[in-house]
Amino acid sequence: MGQRLIYLDNNATTPTDPRVVETMIPYFYENPGNAASRNHPAGWVAEGAVDTAREQIADLINVDPREIIFTSGATESDNLAIKGVFEMYARKGNHIITATTEHKAVLDACKKVEKKGGEVTYLEVDSEGLISLEALEAAITDKTILVSIMWANNETGVIQPMKEIGEICAKHGVLFMSDATQAVGKIPVDPKATGVHLMAFTSHKMYGPKGVGALFVNRKNPRVKVTSQMDGGGHERGMRSGTLNVPGIVGFGKAAAIAKEEMHEDAARLSKLRDKLQSGLMDILEESYVNGSEEHRMPHVTNISFKHVEGEGLMMTFNQNIALSSGSACTSASLEPSYVLVALGLGDDLAHSSLRFSLGRFTTEEDIDATIKQVSEGVNHMRELSPIWEMFKEGVDIDAIEWSEH
Amino acid sequence: MAYSEKLLDHFKNPRNVGTLDKNNSGVGTGLVGAPECGDVMRLQIQVDPETQKITDAKFKTFGCGSAIASSSLATEWLKGKSVDEALSIDNMAIVEELALPPVKIHCSVLAEDAIKGAIRDYQQKNGLEVTATVEAH
Numbered sequence: 001m002g003q004r005l006i007y008l009d010n011n012a013t014t015p016t017d018p019r020v021v022e023t024m025i026p027y028f029y030e031n032p033g034n035a036a037s038r039n040h041p042a043g044w045v046a047e048g049a050v051d052t053a054r055e056q057i058a059d060l061i062n063v064d065p066r067e068i069i070f071t072s073g074a075t076e077s078d079n080l081a082i083k084g085v086f087e088m089y090a091r092k093g094n095h096i097i098t099a100t101t102e103h104k105a106v107l108d109a110c111k112k113v114e115k116k117g118g119e120v121t122y123l124e125v126d127s128e129g130l131i132s133l134e135a136l137e138a139a140i141t142d143k144t145i146l147v148s149i150m151w152a153n154n155e156t157g158v159i160q161p162m163k164e165i166g167e168i169c170a171k172h173g174v175l176f177m178s179d180a181t182q183a184v185g186k187i188p189v190d191p192k193a194t195g196v197h198l199m200a201f202t203s204h205k206m207y208g209p210k211g212v213g214a215l216f217v218n219r220k221n222p223r224v225k226v227t228s229q230m231d232g233g234g235h236e237r238g239m240r241s242g243t244l245n246v247p248g249i250v251g252f253g254k255a256a257a258i259a260k261e262e263m264h265e266d267a268a269r270l271s272k273l274r275d276k277l278q279s280g281l282m283d284i285l286e287e288s289y290v291n292g293s294e295e296h297r298m299p300h301v302t303n304i305s306f307k308h309v310e311g312e313g314l315m316m317t318f319n320q321n322i323a324l325s326s327g328s329a330c331t332s333a334s335l336e337p338s339y340v341l342v343a344l345g346l347g348d349d350l351a352h353s354s355l356r357f358s359l360g361r362f363t364t365e366e367d368i369d370a371t372i373k374q375v376s377e378g379v380n381h382m383r384e385l386s387p388i389w390e391m392f393k394e395g396v397d398i399d400a401i402e403w404s405e406h
Numbered sequence: 407m408a409y410s411e412k413l414l415d416h417f418k419n420p421r422n423v424g425t426l427d428k429n430n431s432g433v434g435t436g437l438v439g440a441p442e443c444g445d446v447m448r449l450q451i452q453v454d455p456e457t458q459k460i461t462d463a464k465f466k467t468f469g470c471g472s473a474i475a476s477s478s479l480a481t482e483w484l485k486g487k488s489v490d491e492a493l494s495i496d497n498m499a500i501v502e503e504l505a506l507p508p509v510k511i512h513c514s515v516l517a518e519d520a521i522k523g524a525i526r527d528y529q530q531k532n533g534l535e536v537t538a539t540v541e542a543h
Contacts, residue, residue, distance in 0.1 A: 237434060308468060310444050316471035317410075318418055337444070349444040385423055385474060387448035387466035403440030 005013075006367045008324040010183060010205075010360030011154050011301060016251065017361070019209040020364055023254040024209065027247035034160035035244045037077035038237060046246045048229035053253025061199070062190045062255040069236045071215035074181040076229075077200030078105040078148075080215055080240060080318055081177045084226025085146045085198070086113045087173075093143035095156055099123045099131050099160075100343045102150050106179050109253070112146075119143065127345050128293035133168060140172045151189060151199075155327060155340040155356055156292030157301025159183070166195020177223060181205055185259035186298060187267060191216055197224050203248065207361060208255030215240075262361075270359045271299035273368050278302045280372035285379050287392075291327075291341055292353060302345060303327070303341075305350040308389040309382040314355065317378030324349040329352035349398070409471065410505035416475035416511035420475070421482050424464040426450040431531055436523025439507040439516050447477050448503075449520035451484055451492070453528050460484050460492060472510035476500050484521065493538055495521055 037043025
């Protein structure tokens with residue numbers, strides 16, 4: 001191929017920053033210790049390295065290092081927070097409030113809670129992808145123990161009104177948990193200033209290694225506790241047993257330190273490139289639409305639907321050169337398009353036709369120029385092939401056609 | 407997942423893309439699938455009334471790469487066949503030719519349905535006995 005793959009799927013995972021890789025290497029062979037080995041230097045070195053990383057991560061989100069629980073990733077952190085709160089606060093109530101556009105890690109953990117006697121309210125979102133604060137407040141009952149709302153959406157990049165949600169939770173004395181996987185390390189995230197009591201995030205979305213994540217658990221006012229979901233040696237203050245992934249945690253720490261230094265510069269640069277990409281495509285391609293709020297959105301993400309073009313077929317026109325994601329049904333075994341886009345109220349014509357572009361620290365302007373060219377050519381190719389596009393251009397009402405099911 | 411060379415070739419260089427005049431009595435049109443399922447195939451045949459042979463075939467497809475390649479291949483196979491021969495085209499032949507993965511078999515089913523739909527439309531239009539039946543899936 002010879003050509004570098006243009007990587008615009010940073011919401012799926014980010015490349016590990018070479019500076020992060022470098023800090024991890026000594027913790028595989030040279031320093032082999034288990035951070036829980038208290039009786040020899042190898043253990044002390046590992047423990048010291050974990051302490052440093054915990055401080056770096058705590059510093060990035062402005063919390064106490066003792067409030068960071070290491071896990072295997074954001075999915076585990078979401079599970080620990082939701083199931084752990086449900087079990088720990090069973091005497092107080094059994095009701096959890098979340099939103100329909102949450103990540104599956106949150107939705108499926110909530111489904112499990114429902115099977116165990118919990119009640120879950122799934123808030124709907126508006127066409128911008130935002131929840132209604134009035135609906136949230138109205139949903140709170142005396143049985144509500146937790147509100148779980150993601151900081152920024154993985155598919156659209158839409159950022160929820162976190163501070164306002166925090167205020168409502170504080171007013172009603174309800175714990176507020178957030179899946180901040182897509183936000184931490186990319187935009188300023190300060191759970192304490194936002195009224196967030198539990199927060200899940202992960203290393204591999206912020207240029208750290210895969211396989212390590214964290215759950216922030218507020219220690220004071222209120223002192224939050226979760227029932228462990230993994231039992232064993234009592235690691236992580238008893239909330240998550242299991243030998244710590246020392247090299248992974250060291251890398252996570254370094255990634256957090258770099259993010260703190262470079263996040264603002266990255267965000268400013270990426271939002272310009274993102275805007276160039278978005279307007280570049282929309283100027284060339286008629287009937288293209290941005291999905292979700294453009295005002296409340298992560299700086300490096302845009303999700304665009306190209307009417308009457310099927311997303312997976314479209315991706316095949318350029319996926320040898322450009323890596324990105326589609327909300328199309330065909331990328332999964334099911335025939336359902338993205339539930340996040342459907343929740344925004346998108347019809348079938350647009351829900352099947354979406355591409356998610358997520359830029360990252362290593363995205364260049366040349367990448368964006370090449371992407372505009374190749375994606376627009378792909379959309380035009382697919383439209384030339386599309387009978388629905390032809391009918392649309394002829395003014396046929398596509399909704400009025402009786403389609404055969406299969 | 408990796409696609410076969412043949413599939414990629416039909417996708418990148420689709421054969422017989424286009425539209426025949428659906429009001430022409432020698433043209434049969436099959437329109438199958440649904441936008442909500444992410445696949446819509448329109449396949450058209452031009453039949454010579456003297457010989458009952460398919461002289462031309464065109465398609466347009468909204469869908470994934472496998473759906474586009476399946477319909478492109480179908481039009482290639484249809485040209486020069488008699489209506490009766492065309493009716494014997496089986497979806498599994500498309501699956502084999504393009505090496506469709508299991509999750510994409512429905513694309514070949516859709517192409518077979520589109521062929522039958524086009525033939526049925528041609529037969530109905532011309533008051534012929536309808537021998538093309540599309541099974542429900």
